[in-house]
Every structure is written in C-alpha cells, then in structure tokens.
Amino acid sequence: MFIDTFIDKVKLALASSTCVYCEQKLQDGIKFCSRCHEKLGLRQPKAILSSPSCSIHAATNFNPNIKRILYGHKFYNRVEHIPVLSGLLTQYWESLPPSSGFKVVHPENVLVIPIPPHHGELSRIELFASQMARHFGYDYRPDLLSWMREIKPQHRIHDKKTRLQNISQSLYLKSGVISGYEKVIVVDDITTTGATFMEAARAFRSEAASPEETGNKLVCLAVTRVPLGAQIRAAEVE
Ligand SMILES: [Zn+2]
Structure with a gap:
C-alpha cells in the first residue's frame, strides 16, 4: 500500500x-x-480543409498573442518563442482523435518536412518543426522540399486566385523518399488560403504512386490560421 x-x-x-x-x-x-x-487560441482538433490530396490543420486561431509570438520569432529572432511554437504544434497533434489515423502508426514511419525558406532567408519554420518531430520521435527531413523558382511573398497578395497563380508549380519534392513512410506532416507557420500547402500536395502527387497515396499520407499543419486580409507587417508587431 x-x-x-x-x-x-x-x-x-x-x-x-x-x-x-x-x-x-x-x-x-x-x-x-x-x-x-x-x-493562445488553441483549436479543436479538426481539419480546416480536407481535399483528396491532403488535409490542412492549424493549431491555433489567429489572435494578438499568437501574432506577437509568431512575428517576434519571424522578424526579431526571439528564441524564447521556439518552445511555445513547437508546444502549440505538439499539443494540437496530441489532441487529434484516434480516427485521424495518427495514434496507430509507429513514430519511425512518420516524417516531418518544413516548408523551406526562400532564397537567402533563414528557415524559421525549421526551428520549431524539428522540435515537434523530436518530441514524437518522428523522422525529420528539412532537405526534401525545395523551391523551384522564386515567388512573391504570399502575404503581399490579397486574393486567393492570385495567390494560387503565384505559387503554382513552385515546390519540388526530392524523389524516392516518401514511399517508405505511412504519414508525412508538412509544417508551416501560417496558413491563410492553404495555397502553399496545396502546392506542397501537388509536389507530393507528382512523386506518389497514385493520387490516393498522397491523400492518405499527407497532412499539413500550420501554427495558426490567419484570415485573408488580416495579414500584418512586422512593423505593426512591436
Ligand atoms: Zn499557462
């Protein structure tokens, strides 16, 4: 006793x-x-968008606290925000129900890939995406997705159609790597229209054995979901 x-x-x-x-x-x-x-506006574990090629999730709804954390990290190199950002992804991920299919797979069969930085920029996503992967014992490969061409920053474009055109055919996935994994999580900081994630899904489809393979494997996860038109400039943060 x-x-x-x-x-x-x-x-x-x-x-x-x-x-x-x-x-x-x-x-x-x-x-x-x-x-x-x-x-911090943590969301219920439910996809924002489910398409045949991927499902898109966001850990939080955009709010002033997330804005301060995310932009402090992105533009002012506030390292103390990294554990908070990875913690948000981790907590959201842990709250996903068994029906999402993530509770049954072995960690070594899950791969985390960050959306790559643009030419000449440091990867801000990598810092917290790698921590999330480590927390769950998932594989982490920042070198698999790359930009085939430069694009205009999506946050400067305010309509969905132009965003899709801007990003179309811009990401490239290294071949022959994803077939060994049951699930692939693509991580970004912000999702607005989902255009970047949908472009990642296109890059995956071109590498997958079948369109269904991409749909079953690919999950996109952003730290926050920012409504279109609510984008902010770094100068407004602090
Ligand atoms: Zn607290």
Whole structure:
C-alpha cells in the first residue's frame, strides 16, 4: 500500500511539468495550462480543409498573442518563442482523435518536412518543426522540399486566385523518399488560403504512386490560421 502510494507520487512527479507559456505548474503532461490554452487560441482538433490530396490543420486561431509570438520569432529572432511554437504544434497533434489515423502508426514511419525558406532567408519554420518531430520521435527531413523558382511573398497578395497563380508549380519534392513512410506532416507557420500547402500536395502527387497515396499520407499543419486580409507587417508587431 505504502509502496503503491510512493510509486504514484514518483509517477506524478515525473509527469509534472510547467506551462510552456506562463510556467505555471502542470501535472498531467500537457503543454499549456487552461488559461494559456484559451489565451493562445488553441483549436479543436479538426481539419480546416480536407481535399483528396491532403488535409490542412492549424493549431491555433489567429489572435494578438499568437501574432506577437509568431512575428517576434519571424522578424526579431526571439528564441524564447521556439518552445511555445513547437508546444502549440505538439499539443494540437496530441489532441487529434484516434480516427485521424495518427495514434496507430509507429513514430519511425512518420516524417516531418518544413516548408523551406526562400532564397537567402533563414528557415524559421525549421526551428520549431524539428522540435515537434523530436518530441514524437518522428523522422525529420528539412532537405526534401525545395523551391523551384522564386515567388512573391504570399502575404503581399490579397486574393486567393492570385495567390494560387503565384505559387503554382513552385515546390519540388526530392524523389524516392516518401514511399517508405505511412504519414508525412508538412509544417508551416501560417496558413491563410492553404495555397502553399496545396502546392506542397501537388509536389507530393507528382512523386506518389497514385493520387490516393498522397491523400492518405499527407497532412499539413500550420501554427495558426490567419484570415485573408488580416495579414500584418512586422512593423505593426512591436
Ligand atoms: Zn499557462
């Protein structure tokens, strides 16, 4: 009896952690306390868009706190935001129901690929996408997707059709790699119209054995979903 209680206490101590955002003590292995969960706008685990070639998810709904974290990371190199960003992806991913198919696959059969940086830019996605992959024991390959040509920044284009034209046929996937994986997660910071993810899905389709293979394997995950027209400039952040 005493031993059982002791073991329970040790288990509890091992499982305890602090909220990634406010550092309040937590006891059930979750990443964010309920207050921060709400503050950061964590979404219910449900795809924003499901198409035959992929499903698109976002961990949070855009809000002033996410704006500050994401743009601080992107434009001001705030390294303290990296665990928060990877924590948001991780917590969202963990909340996906078994029906999503992610609870049954072996971690080594899952691959995480970040959307690559544009020419001359550092990859900001890589820093938190790699942490998320490490958390779950997934494979991580930042070298598989690359830009075939330069595109205009999507956030400067304000209609869906022009965004799709801008990004069409711009991503290239290294051949012969994805066939060994059951699931592939493509990670980006922001999704608005889903155009970048749909272009990634096109690149995957050109490498897949069948269109169904891409649809079954590919999941796109962004930190946040920004409504079209709500894009912000770095100067507005702080
Ligand atoms: Zn908190």
